[in-house]
Amino acid sequence: MTERPTPPVFTRVLPLLTAAPEHPDLERGYLDLLGGRPEAPSGPIQSFWETGFGSTLYDHAQSIARRVAPGWYRLPPRARPPVGGRVLDIGCGPGNFTAVLGRQVGPAGLAVGLDVSGPMLARAARTQTSDNVGFIRADARELPFPDGTFDLVTSLAALQLIPAPEDVLAAACRALVPSGWLAVMVPTPHDGLLHVVSRLSGDRTGLAFFDADDLAEQLDAAGMRTVHTRRTGPVLWISAQRPA
Ligand SMILES: C[S@@+](CC[C@H](N)C(=O)[O-])C[C@H]1O[C@@H](n2cnc3c(N)ncnc32)[C@H](O)[C@@H]1O
Structure with a gap:
């Protein structure tokens, strides 16, 4: 059997990994670092995102939301990626935002989308992969990159699904280069509703909700500075810079 050549984007991604596999699994168009095994989902919503139907439905829903409410997906201005820079998108789902980041960094830059869901990544790999945009199946709680790898780390609508989000934030901060x-x-219900929604959803959904103070405290604890927050409708953006 002839070995298929490694797609150009992965020739750039593999050398960045903390422990690059000897025989990378690129069978499904993304780099699978979880050995094809399913991860135990954090709750029923994450279980749904790990099905073909769930990922298809999500992809259609998010493409409508992007058109109807583009402001939800607008990066805070100071956190724009540098041309030629490296970007990691945690919980990238079908990869649309990762591809936007890829266009922003340009051909000399690199945008890597990371997710646990095989069906989400299969969609991403099929529609969004390019020479500077590639996708990895890995758990955000164990980022496969050494500290100081990326100029920008993003995560959109994913943190609420991941157990121990404070560990994910801390790891994301460590993955950044200085500055x-x-x-x-x-997604965050308005202040008054936040605690009601959190209490009602509780353990049943596996979802966590955060307010700006929760996140700012966690970023502060991770040694980050210049924390900005912005609320646009039902979503909260928070951005912070790693000290130089
Ligand atoms: C609601 S989707 C958001 C997708 C994308 N960021 C967007 O805005 O369109 C949340 C994604 O987070 C992923 N996710 C959940 N837990 C994760 C984990 N532990 N590690 C990596 N990704 C995770 C899910 O599989 C899902 O694709």
């Missing part, structure tokens, strides 16, 4: 930016977007 690099982190930009996180989370």
